[in-house]
Amino acid sequence: MAELSNLTGLAPDQSGETDSTVSTASNRSLRLAEKEKKKGEADPFGLAVKYLSRVEAGTVVRGNDELERSLVVVETVALSNGLHPDVIAVLLDLALSLNAGTANCTRVLKFLIPATVVPQEAIVRGVSWLCAGKMPMNAQVFFVRWVLTVFDLIDCKDHLRSIYGFIFSFVTEENLCPFICHLLYLLTMREHVHAYRVRKLLDIQAKMGRQPFLTQLLALYKVFRPDLVTVSVPSRVRTGFKNYNAPWKVALSAVQRKNKGAVLVDQSLSLDVKEKPLSRKRKLHHLEIPPLSSVFDSNAKRKVFGLQELRSFKQLLENIDNIELPAQMGSLLGSALSLHYLDCVQDESAFLRLNFWLGHSLQEEFLLCPVDGSSDNTSEACRFLSTILSSQQFLQEGFSSTESFLYKFLSVWDGCLLRPQILDLLSDIPLMPSFYMRKLLFEPLKQLYFSSTVFFKCSVIECLNNMLVKWLTWHSVSVVKGGLDISLNSNSTMAMTLSGFMDSVMELVRFVGLLASEGLRLENCHVLLLNQTLAFYETVCDMFLKFSLPLIIMLPAGVFYPALFATDSVSVDRLGYIMYRYRKNLTLAKRQEKQREQTFHISRNTYKEFNRNLQAMVNSMWNSSWCLPGSDLEVDKDLIALSKVAEPWCCFDLIHHPALFSYAIEFHQKCWPERKDVDLGSIKAGKYWNWYMEFLFNQGFDGLNNFIQTNTGHSSSSLSSRDDRQPTSQP
């Protein structure tokens, strides 16, 4: 490396400075060189810039790897993060001095992307290089175009204005003229307009014809000094300047967006603020979350904080009393900090504003202007709904305009458009009286459910499960807060009694029971659907213990039996767990009922239903006698005989159950590896049975384990007396 640099004759700089040019490294100690190398690895960018700042006139460019490497390093950083103002100055000097060759001049200009601002001194120096007249024409043009692009980023323009005359002198250059005119247009102040300049421009106009850029500049001159420009300028000049920012546009906007994002990172704690797509041109902007901004006539007397000024949660806490609501309430959804604030807002009008905005956006997008199916629209709508969703999850409440939107949308929804988002929103719907639930929610949902694929059915059940969990959680919180009579909200005009709440929950569970039973029948007991359904009943069976809602609803036969006779072991295990939890809940309910009389009453029917299910399950799995007269599952003996299955009563015991069969075979092989003919019956004998149980439970069937443990002789429970047919511990 060092030799190569030396070969290129690059190192006239031997002044013995302590800092490092790599070329001097050869005559240092090895250790130092090592250190330098490390340092270089740590900050290749710093080194590259340092190197580039030292490139002097006459440097060999062709084959200069050092130069090339440095340029590449700087280029990468520039395109990804933008460049510091000082680096801009260095590079601009390097490029325009042509020290690195003419080819590199345009190359450097191309990646000269400012991270923040451009120092005006750099531009002034650039203009002085322009005046030196060494640069080829295309480089000159390129430089002026770059200045036009970054014009808004130049930190201060007074020095630039003071060399107005120098810049003006370039209008005579035919190629530069359009760009120089544009630059002048941006710089011109009243004092710059002089008669001789006007004359010059008119001269050029006479030569070049009425070029739009000349007309535009003259028009501006006329605005400042109508007395000097006597020629008539058309009152409506067409836009005379084109945008010349093409080579930098993409990189510049990317860098700016990125840097802006870095500033916003703290503000948007968890939510991602939606970036405004730049390329998109849409007439309707209702899906944009408006930016935070303060009300325009806020009185300056009181010290108030705009939400957009807040940077941290601490700041929010300190100023919480002085915070002013933004001009557009919708903008609160843009950042997590403002959502924190929204949670504290008590102003009725503020929520009404928010709901008007949200309702309007949703209505315009989904109800009044149906989405035309183009992916752009959908992705935007998807983003919008996701923002609402995350806000609602953050607040742990649904917005009422989302709710009323959903009621309307459900009746026109195809069940396909943005399904995950819509179903998630649906699960945020707050509790409502059962009568409305049926009309607004269940009717349209039922239609969609029965006319859609099994996967849609699964998502509907999942969604309703989430909804139920949210309602129950809410209930359990409000019970803790005080009183059994919950009101939907402390400020709400509608209070719901406990019985009303129970009615709604019952209605929901009943509805899911119906969907699930019919769905399982239609879909041939699809495994996924069965599992979603069982997940729902895992919530239902624990309502009393987990959420202290004195309500126990059994699962319908249409769910119970498909699960009991399922061919996959997971479903059977889940059913075991559910039955185990039911038992726990019922036992507790029974005990409480005895202790404090009449806090609530669980109907005899529930117990009866539970016992019937329990009986069926224990009989089929444990007692090998599933087909009992008088139970749900009575099948005519002759009919069974027709199937020609030997020992049909054994078919669903723990060994022969289709879901557990493979485990029994595996167990058999492990016990008697030498046996050729498999006799599963031998598992039932003596100690093998206990081993088999242990083997099964070691496979992770905790649900079955719990179920069997509580329902066989091992545990004593208050309920056992009610079961007329307790399973015996051995078959």
Place this chain on the structure above:
Amino acid sequence: MTRCRILHSADVCDFGRKYSQRASIDYVSCLVAWHYGKAGSSNRLPVFRLWFLFIMEGRGSAVNTPARRPVTRRSKSYGRSCVEAPSYFWQTPGHLTVLRVPTSRGAAKSQIITDKVDPEHIALLVKNEWKLCYVTPLHGFRHTQLKSYSKHLSAFMVAEKQRGVAVEVGLEVGFTVTFTALLGMAETEEDAETVFIQIQSKPVFAAAGDAPKVVWRGWLTCVNGDPEYLRSLPPDFVSLPLFCTSGPESLTALVKSWFERAFDCNFGSLGLNSTTLNWLAALWTGCHPTSNIRYLKLAWRMPTQPPLDVSYTVNPQDAWGLWNSIHPEESTEDRIEIKDVQSFMNGLETHFFRHFKMYLSAGTLLKVSTALGSVHLDGKIKIGNSEYITTLLTLLTECALLKMPT
């Protein structure tokens, strides 16, 4: 004695042919008078007689719109249910709001509006074509602040115009915005007063003596808005649901975005439906005795390939005759039922069918116009006569309120 004058090149026999371009029929009817005139004695027109029976029954059951239950706004609007007992929005299935679509309304009454409102102000509204929008309630709008709004809006417009590259200088830099309250347009206590906005501009290179040109006009209004809806809003909201604009789209967009920022409201375009057009056709026709409507022009688009435009012009006297046969003038109750309106439209369509064997009801009614005004399905209106302005604005206010998000 069927007289049928075809104005356009399209002949009756053309219907069977293939149209190479979008076809159109302009048909001027002089016949309706003849039909209804004979309706009593001739048995050739049983349809009309059936109507009479129909109407007789309908008259007895004429009831006012059932009172809508009040909408109460809850304080913490998120996290509460929108199905609280009063809102009942499912009562109008498929409709987007808690408000109900009325099935009957008062007949259009002539009103010398200039007694109430400054004639100059009225003149601003007449003769222009207006594009309709709906606006959600304005938060913090005060009629006393109109002067400062003028200043703010003009400053905003200049700022917006100059944003970005400063190449646009030279085009309408100077804007003068004037907000005017058109006092007297409001009909009830709850209606907020109409606000008229005018934007004038003076081109930079205009001669010194040039008067500034009006480049944009718009107004926000509420006439006979549903009182219960309006009362349900908290006091810091002002509901001016109907926004009419006339001028370049870019300026409309600027004004809208200023309003959205200043009053946290939202705009949506207000398309009308055919029921509204039918109502207007009937209401305007009913005005004929007091104010000459000169013509009743209806435009349909038939769903053929290519689409066939039908323009149907009815002699005002004939139209009124038909209307009068359905809804006799002497009827004491001054309410019109939607059934009457449908019968009226059916009558017109049946007449057309007799000549052209084409069911107009299969197409879309695009436009209704008389000398009193014109209304287009896509939400464009023209006000021809100030006397009946209230009727029109009541109807449009209602349409706008129906679009309010709940």
